[in-house]
Amino acid sequence: MSLNRCHNIDHLRAKAKRRLPAPIFHYLDGGADDEVTLRRNTDAFDDYEFVPNLLHDTTSIDTKIKVLGVELDWPVFLSPTGMSKLFHHTGELAAAQAAHTAGTLYSLSTMSTTTIEDVAAETPGPKMFQVYVYKDRGLTKEFIERCKAAKYDAICLTIDVPVPGNRERDKITGMTMPPKLSLSSIFSFATHPHWSLNALRDPSFDLANMSKSKDLSIKGKQVSPTQYLSSQVDNSITWKDAEWMAQEWGGRFVIKGVHSAHDARKAAEIGAHGVMVSNHGGRQLDGVQACIDALPPIVDAVGGELDVILDGGIRRGTHVIKALALGATACSIGRSYLYGLAAGGREGVEKALTLLRKEIENDMALMGVSKISDITREMVVRRGTEL
Secondary structure: OOHHHOOOHHHHHHHHHHHOOHHHHHHHHOOOOOOHHHHHHHHHHHHEEEOOOOOOOOOOOEOOEEEOOEEEOOOEEEOOOOOHHHOOOOHHHHHHHHHHHOOOOEEEOOOOOOOHHHHHHHOOOOEEEEEOOOOOHHHHHHHHHHHHHOOOOEEEEEOOOOOOOOOHHHHHHOOOOOOOOOHHHHHHHHOOHHHHHHHHHOOOOOOHHHHOOOOOEEOOEEOOHHHHHHHHOOOOOOHHHHHHHHHHHOOEEEEEEEOOHHHHHHHHHOOOOEEEEEOHHHOOOOOOOOHHHHHHHHHHHHEOOEEEEEEOOOOOHHHHHHHHHOOOOEEEEOHHHHHHHHHHHHHHHHHHHHHHHHHHHHHHHHHOOOEHHHOOHHHEEEOOOOO
């Protein structure tokens, strides 16, 4: 299947599945435990139904928004996702270039395979960097200073990873740290020579931002970036640590992993400018609410005060419209663009973004709205609600 024959995100997912070795695809596609939250993140959008207001002039559709102080051409941006070179050898640079072409923001992960500086040099588009509070606060400060020097527009603190989620697909395929590949997994790499050859040709595959750090040692012994990162996970951090980071950064600051009105209020209190309603794509705690279900109470708590970004399960333009109607400022996508990256590098990411944007514009016309601010909560109801 060529990219021209991919007419939605699921088609890109199918193409990605064919192009990737099975362990890599399942690492991208899988979630935690029984993957209930993973499925519900998308399926829960079906519990909300539209109430269009028609006979309005929709000759011209305006999708522009402002989020985190940045003007975007449309209300979807790219979430931070780790190790993008696993899915295509062009990795984060291809995704950042595609985001700029599409008129939206790109988010770079601490776990990226491309540095803060290289992404900044590659594209002038708006950028956000995702980071954690590490045991070594000096490492966290180093990342912040590098983002300042590279003129990133925002920093995002992820708070839902005190420990890794139980990702059983990865245990089965052997995509663990360190890898423990099964015979079937090794065979899958052998039967995907295009992916394997590109991986072998690129000796730079590592956690690039960690590798650039001045000192990767534990008790005086030099270690790999992966080993060092594992040693730095700090499950004792509190809101005081988040406040410290916000002050160190001094710019637009986002808390990612918020799932309750309580945490949204705490984010506002410590000086955040936005929250991302996210459950890590269903990869951490299984059984939490779908993001779209968690959204309305958070909007009620901090909407108008903070930017509220819906991050989880989006596969269709209708999903974006429903999130906006329920009060989201914008939405962000992870797997949806990574399927495109795996399917065709930068061109595949551009395809994913183009599909979603065209769907949003078409859906707005069908809803009888010509600009984002026309989308209101009255336009979406829970299934079964009497009008």
